Amino acid sequence: MLSRSAERLYWMARYLERTENTARLISATMHLIYDLPYGVELGWRNLLNICGVEEAFYQRFKNPSEQNTTRFLLADMSNPGSLLASLSFARENIRTSRELMPDEAWQQVNEMYLYANNNLDSLSNRRGRALFLQEIMAGCQRFTGFMAGSMSRSDSARFICIGRNLERADMTSRIMDFGTVLLAENRSTKMREYETILWINVLKSLSAVLMYRKHVRNRIKGEDVLNYLLKNPDFPRAVVHCIEEITHCIKRLPNAVELFPQLEQLEQQVLAIDIKQTTPEQLHQVLDGLQAKFDDLHKQIAAMWFLNNLGEAE
Numbered sequence: 001m002l003s004r005s006a007e008r009l010y011w012m013a014r015y016l017e018r019t020e021n022t023a024r025l026i027s028a029t030m031h032l033i034y035d036l037p038y039g040v041e042l043g044w045r046n047l048l049n050i051c052g053v054e055e056a057f058y059q060r061f062k063n064p065s066e067q068n069t070t071r072f073l074l075a076d077m078s079n080p081g082s083l084l085a086s087l088s089f090a091r092e093n094i095r096t097s098r099e100l101m102p103d104e105a106w107q108q109v110n111e112m113y114l115y116a117n118n119n120l121d122s123l124s125n126r127r128g129r130a131l132f133l134q135e136i137m138a139g140c141q142r143f144t145g146f147m148a149g150s151m152s153r154s155d156s157a158r159f160i161c162i163g164r165n166l167e168r169a170d171m172t173s174r175i176m177d178f179g180t181v182l183l184a185e186n187r188s189t190k191m192r193e194y195e196t197i198l199w200i201n202v203l204k205s206l207s208a209v210l211m212y213r214k215h216v217r218n219r220i221k222g223e224d225v226l227n228y229l230l231k232n233p234d235f236p237r238a239v240v241h242c243i244e245e246i247t248h249c250i251k252r253l254p255n256a257v258e259l260f261p262q263l264e265q266l267e268q269q270v271l272a273i274d275i276k277q278t279t280p281e282q283l284h285q286v287l288d289g290l291q292a293k294f295d296d297l298h299k300q301i302a303a304m305w306f307l308n309n310l311g312e313a314e
Contacts, residue, residue, distance in 0.1 A: 005156075006159045006306065010306070014166065017168050020140035023083060025205060037194070046182060048064060050177050051081060053079055056078075067124070087113050090109055115135060162301065166301075169243060172238070180280045196221075208229065226275045246297075259297075
């Protein structure tokens with residue numbers, strides 16, 4: 001396949017995964033607000049920091065209120081990482097890759113984009129926003145399920161798998177960072193009283209509550225949650241599982257040998273993280289470092305298959 005086609009599929013998968021995970025992150029934050037007692041403050045600014053868009057936000061808004069933050073993260077087209085912008089990019093990529101994917105794939109993404117674009121007014125209130133996010137998450141899951149059941153495991157599917165899992169690993173680390181940042185803040189003494197609620201919502205945001213309970217078989221504790229989401233090889237959104245999926249796909253692509261040591265080193269680095277010996281502040285730095293590694297891996301993938309115009313890769 002052509003390198004430009006591989007790049008479009010890779011980014012299509014990343015944009016759709018980003019769409020779903022942005023919806024998950026904001027949905028989890030809203031549920032956390034509902035679950036916390038009155039008087040326990042939750043800073044919306046943390047979401048901007050975790051998404052890496054704080055500077056861009058303050059160029060448009062002065063106050064990181066709930067309305068301003070959710071609007072910027074969900075519907076602001078000047079923010080290229082917003083849910084609507086990500087969905088729009090995914091739609092354009094799949095529109096220009098229709099010869100590589102079943103027609104239904106385009107229909108599903110197009111319908112989801114039209115739904116999002118036609119329901120932006122509902123974002124102004126929590127109930128409307130919750131329904132909006134639920135529909136977007138369901139749409140992304142329908143797409144992922146459809147592709148799993150209808151697309152041959154060719155190089156096209158491998159580039160989609162690599163993009164999805166790289167974005168997923170990055171976003172899982174950011175959602176974990178959300179919990180550690182809240183607990184690390186000086187004003188979090190009161191938040192610590194409700195730490196279990198916080199970690200339940202982190203698990204909920206990744207649809208991981210049941211699988212966590214089956215695996216850990218203990219009450220929900222921060223260090224167990226973090227270990228599970230980082231190191232469990234069987235849970236699809238755990239960081240190690242995502243790295244293994246990327247490795248599995250990359251090993252079946254041509255010209256990939258140079259990436260093997262980097263992937264192995266990245267997996268070992270994740271497995272070596274000792275949660276018990278790490279404070280929330282240190283863990284924030286560790287997760288930041290992981291996100292930088294994911295960015296390096298993306299650059300390697302782009303240099304290997306997208307920027308060198310390798311031509312036929314399949």
